[in-house]
Amino acid sequence: MREIYLSGYNNFVLPFVIGMLFCLTWCIIGAARIILQLPGKDRKRFFLSLVNPKTMSKNIRDWFCDCLFHVKLWKRNKLLGYMHSSIAFGWFMLIVIGHIEVFLYTPERVHQIWYPIFFRYFVAVTDTTMKGSFFFFLMDFFLLIVLSGIVLAIIKRAHSRLFGMRRTTQPSLPDLIGLYSLWSIFPLRLLAEGFTADISGGSFLTKSLNMVLHSFLSDYMNMLPTWWAYSIALGIFMCVLPFSRYMHIPAEILLIPLRNAGISISSARRGMASIQVYSCPSCGVCIDACPMGAVKANTKDSTVYLNRQLKRNNKARIDEISEKCLLCGKCTAVCPVGVEGDKIRIAQRAAKKYNLTPDYSNIGTDAVNFQYNKKVIQKNNNVSSSDNKKVLYFAGCMTALTPVIMKSMVSLLEKAGAEYDVMDRDGGICCGRPMMMAGRIGPARQMIEKNTRIIKESGAGILLLSCPICYRIFKENYKLEGIEILHHTQYIERMINEGRLDIDRSDSRLVYHDPCELGRGCGVYQSPRNVVSRAGVLVEASKNGKESICCGGSIGSISLGFDKRRPLTENALASLTADSPDIIVTACPLCRSTFSRYADRPVNDIAEIVDKATSADKR
Amino acid sequence: MMENIFGFSISPSSAINMDKVDRALFEELCRVEPDAVRCMACGSCSATCPAAAFSGMSIRKVLLCLQRGKEKEAFRMMSNCMLCGKCTMVCPRGINTRRLVLSISRIYGKEDTK
Incomplete structure (x- = not known):
């Protein structure tokens, strides 16, 4: 490789250099601001995670898998995954190989940031070494990959359904500018490099282009305008990047180590x-x-x-x-x-301000009349069990509105011969999750404290919950050392596995609905399915597991009115009844009451199903 | 007021003089929450409320108190609301009681009216 121009500079690099410097400055200042905005404790944790080899290797893996290969999009839709990873990874490789070329052939130019980008303009090929043609081939190959991604992106704008997306985002104005400049960068690059393919060398793409469009590309009058256009497209993209959705490219690089350091939104x-x-x-x-x-x-x-x-x-x-x-x-x-x-x-x-703040200091923890229902049933000796722990059953507010769940659960506890207490038979203190979801952390903390005291004083070994809303906050925010927190689906599964419940399998087809807080919130997907398949034939909804559709009754929403929720519930029901089940089974009292309002078939809680399927007395 | 004479005291009058009640805040509440006047006082919310055991909380009563200018009484009841949403679930009029409680907490209780 031989340099053509002594200065290694031409005015056309200016748009790119300006855009690049602007973008870099913006991102560096932004990153510094965000790190400074973190609470001191989190910042320390972040810096420590950067020297921890374990988190660092996870960071590197995530950078490659998420930023470059878009693995999560591949899992969603192959075409969508290919489109994103071809542009991201292809472009990344173009930049990397461009730099390698500069390092190998013109190491004295490394400090000129435009040099790797416009390398082909400044050099001429001297002898076609194997090494040279190898890099030429790679450059053309990755350019082709990026171009194929761009073609897919253009198709996606018109036919997003091909990519598994029904609705797409309406781009804002900066997004559109970024989008069109991004689309034009790579065809322009191909064209610009096509000019120099006979001077600086090229491979299957650029060289062929140079031959096919010989009359246009051999006219050097057209050359500079094309390189200018390429540089301007890059410059526009870089300048608009901080204000458009393409900000995710630099931002995600910082987000990944922050997330792996375990920092949460504060x-x-x-x-x-x-x-x-x-x-x-x-x-x-x-x-x-x-x-x-x-x-x-x-x-x-x-x-x-x-x-x-x-x-x-x-x-x-x-x-x-x-x-x-x-x-x-x-x-x-x-x-x-x-x-x-x-x-x-x-x-x-x-962040919202309220003038009135709830205060629960008047509620005494023993004044809560949770009657101890001291029922100690004779234990069967041949049952190996975790049963020596006393169970404290906290039904929760929503279960109080669907007493059948509590009744079934108590009946199951009796059948299994467990030693148990009901914590809120006659009303208790809310778990605090609804308050937390409304963003009022202080009052929620007060409730957490009160409940923690009650639970610790009860001397129970297992806290049993039948409401996923409660279950989530007990898992996430309560500090109950030594007490096992179980949702009733998990506890029923355990009782069945230990042989303490004698369950008869029926032929009815049961579809299981994953409640949001239990599935996505706490990752409990398998236990309820195991239980349901012991009681009947388990069928799946069209959207299940992680993609399960909210019943629409969620107390997470503050402003969504009762009448506005009906279409949501009906939509979720349509997904559940796709495989025509006989009964809809759920594990959340709120889902149960929301669904039974509009469902055309019975909606039962998992405890009801199991209670019906178990014989009255095994022991 | 005379207090504790021979172990007896006189309760404050519970008569309400609507001429003396400043309805400005209640009207503001009704503007933000048109649901506030849709309550038909069935009492479903009172029956299900878990805070009722502690502070006698009842959305029905809170609305009545605010309407009649008995704000202190309303705030006392509301102080134990846990925002659990049971009242929303049972309301036959479909009133979004949780947002109602939050709106009351925002509109009322500014320093001068406390």
Whole structure:
């Protein structure tokens, strides 16, 4: 390789250099601000995680898998995955190989940031070494991959369904500018390198182009304008990047180590919340996922639009969107970059000011008349069991509205011969999760304290819950050392496995609905399915597990009115009844009452099903 | 007021003079929450409320108290609301009681009216 120009500079590099410097400065200042905004404890944790080889190797793996290969999108849809990873990984490789070329052939130019980008303009090929043609081939190969991604991106704009997306995000103006400049960068690059293919060398793509369009490409009058156009496209893209969705490219690089350091959102607009908002690529996967999308008017309330409004600081819309959400967590579960839509919303709610704050200091922990229902049933000696622990059953507020669950659960406990107490037979203190979801952390903490005292004083070894809403907060926010926290699906599974319940399998087809807080919230998917398949024939809903659709009754939403929820429930029911089950089984009292309002077939809790299927007295 | 004479005291009058009640805040509440006047006082919320055991909380009564200017009484009841949402679930009028409670907490209770 031989240099053609002594200076190694031409005016056309200016747009790129300006854009690149602007973008770099912006990102470095932004990253520093976000790290400074973190609470001191979190910042320390972040820096420590950077020297920890275990988290660092996880960071590197995530950088490759998420930022470059878009593994999560591949899992969603192959075409969507290919489109994103071809552009990201292809471009990354073009940059890397471009730098390798500069290092190998013109090491004295390394400090000129434009040199690797416009390398082909400045050099001429001297002898076609194997090494040279190898790099030429790689460069053309990755350029082809990027171009194929761009073609797919253009098709996706018109036919998003091919890519598994029903609705896509409406791009904002900066997004559109970024989009069109990104689309034009690579064809322009191909054209520009086509000019120099006979001077600086090229491979199957650039060289063939040079031969095919010989009359145009051999006219050097056309050469500089093309290189200018290429540089301008790059410059525009870089300049618009901080204000468009392409900000996710640099932001995600910072988000991954922050997330792996275990830092959670602690403030509405600063630190972790801010980096998550900027990491949102506006891909729109959350739009189809949102259960509120059953009504088209709600499309604009999905997480991608919340992030956009947060960037714009549009207070009225931020409030509206964050209060409307059901907090089912599906957008978080499907998000390819890990934006926690539900937690961002709770943080927005927590930032609201209230003049009246609840105060529970008047509630004495023994004044709560949870009657100890001292029933100690003779134990069967040949049952190996975890039964020497006393069970404290906390039914929860929602179970109090569906007493049949409590009745079935108590009956099961009796049948299994467990030693148990019911903590809130005549009403108790709420677990605090609804208050937490409304963003009022202080009052929620007070309730947590009260309940913790009651539970610890009871001397129980197992805390049994039949409401996933309670289960989640007990798992996440309570500190109950030595007490096992179990949802009733897990406890029933254990009782069946230990042989303490004699269950008869029936032929009825049962579909299991994953409640949001139990499935996505706590990751309990398998236990309820094991139990249901012991009681009957388990069929699956069209959307299940992580993608289960919220019943629409969630107390996560503050502003969604009763009448607005019906289409949501009906949409969820349609998914559940896809395989024509006889009975809809769920494990959440709230889902149960919401579904039974509109369902055309019986809706039962898992405890009811098991209670019906077990014979009255085994012992 | 005379207090504790021979072990007896006089309860404060519970008569309400609507001329003296400042309805400005209640009207603001009704503007934000049109549901506030849709309550038909069936008492379902009172029957299910877990806070009722502690502070006699009842959305029905809170609305009545606010309407009649007995704000202190309303705040006392509301202080134990746990926002659990049972009242929303049972309300036959479909009133979004949780948002109602939050709106009351926002509109009322500014320093001068406390």
